[in-house]
Amino acid sequence: MNILQHHKVPVLTEKIRLSDYAVGIFNQVPTKSGVKKAIKKGLICVNGIRGVSGQFLLGNEELTLIEDESLQKKNIQMPLDILYQDNFLAVIYKPAGMLVSGNKAKTISNALEFNLQVSSEKDAVKPQPIHRLDFATSGLLLVGKTARSLHVLGDLFKDRKIQKTYIAITQGKMLTEGQITSPIEDKESVSMFKVLKTVPSEKYTCLNWVELKPLTGRRHQLRIHCAYLGTPILGDTLYGKEGAVLKGKGLFLHAQSLSFKHPFLDKKLEVFKEVPSKFKRLMEF
Numbered sequence: 001m002n003i004l005q006h007h008k009v010p011v012l013t014e015k016i017r018l019s020d021y022a023v024g025i026f027n028q029v030p031t032k033s034g035v036k037k038a039i040k041k042g043l044i045c046v047n048g049i050r051g052v053s054g055q056f057l058l059g060n061e062e063l064t065l066i067e068d069e070s071l072q073k074k075n076i077q078m079p080l081d082i083l084y085q086d087n088f089l090a091v092i093y094k095p096a097g098m099l100v101s102g103n104k105a106k107t108i109s110n111a112l113e114f115n116l117q118v119s120s121e122k123d124a125v126k127p128q129p130i131h132r133l134d135f136a137t138s139g140l141l142l143v144g145k146t147a148r149s150l151h152v153l154g155d156l157f158k159d160r161k162i163q164k165t166y167i168a169i170t171q172g173k174m175l176t177e178g179q180i181t182s183p184i185e186d187k188e189s190v191s192m193f194k195v196l197k198t199v200p201s202e203k204y205t206c207l208n209w210v211e212l213k214p215l216t217g218r219r220h221q222l223r224i225h226c227a228y229l230g231t232p233i234l235g236d237t238l239y240g241k242e243g244a245v246l247k248g249k250g251l252f253l254h255a256q257s258l259s260f261k262h263p264f265l266d267k268k269l270e271v272f273k274e275v276p277s278k279f280k281r282l283m284e285f
Contacts, residue, residue, distance in 0.1 A: 046061050171206070
């Protein structure tokens with residue numbers, strides 16, 4: 001058993017649940033969800049005994065975080081395209097057809113540690129993605145490298161202070177620009193769209209080169225919203241029209257840019273990644 005970190009609980013004025021107290025204590029699991037998962041896996045011990053989420057701490061307990069041995073087998077050496085990095089965060093390119101995280105070995109999450117420089121900050125942690133991209137979507141992925149950056153960047157996403165721009169190719173006649181506000185799973189969902197180019201198509205009537213900006217972050221939001229307009233994203237096997245798939249070409253959705261104020265270096269950060277060549281070939285650019 002490899003112990004990653006010790007913590008001595010000080011004298012407390014009132015009892016507190018382990019799952020609440022441990023948030024922010026361990027660098028490796030800085031978030032509340034991370035703490036709950038660690039407790040469930042038996043990775044947080046109280047006085048040498050496996051902790052339970054609902055147990056109360058009274059003060060003077062010894063807490064230890066042990067290494068998740070199952071993760072050791074998942075770290076893989078796979079080259080990634082790094083577009084920006086510093087001591088706090090990184091932006092990498094995720095190719096289409098690759099998982100951000102999951103039970104499989106070949107994921108972006110498992111490859112980050114072998115691609116990114118180790119942070120010299122005291123609260124450095126194993127790099128973790130801040131958000132997700134669908135398996136079939138290509139584009140920019142924001143990564144946190146310290147416990148504090150995971151918290152702060154996550155809050156920036158929640159507060160809609162990170163601007164994301166996507167490029168998609170949709171099929172069918174489409175308005176020049178507009179806003180989509182159709183709820184997703186009864187939750188507020190807002191996307192902006194602007195058609196940059198349209199070309200005629202015998203098979204699809206027309207194809208549109210569209211700039212998309214999600215103002216909320218629902219699962220599959222852009223795919224659902226484009227389908228809601230009756231102009232689904234080309235290659236979308238889940239929300240698209242039957243037969244509207246180009247064999248071997250996948251989904252035509254790309255996360256092209258991220259823009260936000262760097263929370264630690266006090267500068268505006270803008271990262272851009274050109275669309276894959278399949279987009280331009282199809283639209284005859």
